[in-house]
Amino acid sequence: MARAAIGWGVRDLAKEAGVSPDTIARLERGEELKTSTIEAIRSALEAAGVEFIPENGGGAGVRLRKDFEK
Numbered sequence: 001m002a003r004a005a006i007g008w009g010v011r012d013l014a015k016e017a018g019v020s021p022d023t024i025a026r027l028e029r030g031e032e033l034k035t036s037t038i039e040a041i042r043s044a045l046e047a048a049g050v051e052f053i054p055e056n057g058g059g060a061g062v063r064l065r066k067d068f069e070k
Contacts, residue, residue: 002050017044 003013003024010028014021017040027033027041042052049065 002045002052006045006048006050008048013041013044016048017041 003010008016010021010024014024017024019037019040023033023037024041027038046052049067051065
């Protein structure tokens with residue numbers, strides 16, 4: 001969801017996070033990844049304007065920063 005919100009394809013996110021496109025596909029399938037890999041992906045998404053919203057009774061989610069521009 002976060003990747004789509006900023007208009008990135010799998011290869012875009014992989015490049016920005018410094019991982020392979022296969023790793024992004026594994027993440028999106030729900031497969032287990034190393035913590036450091038997940039952190040790299042999250043950091044790339046946050047740098048691009050994604051905010052992660054913690055569980056608050058309605059489930060965890062994502063949104064774009066107010067100052068985000070595609």
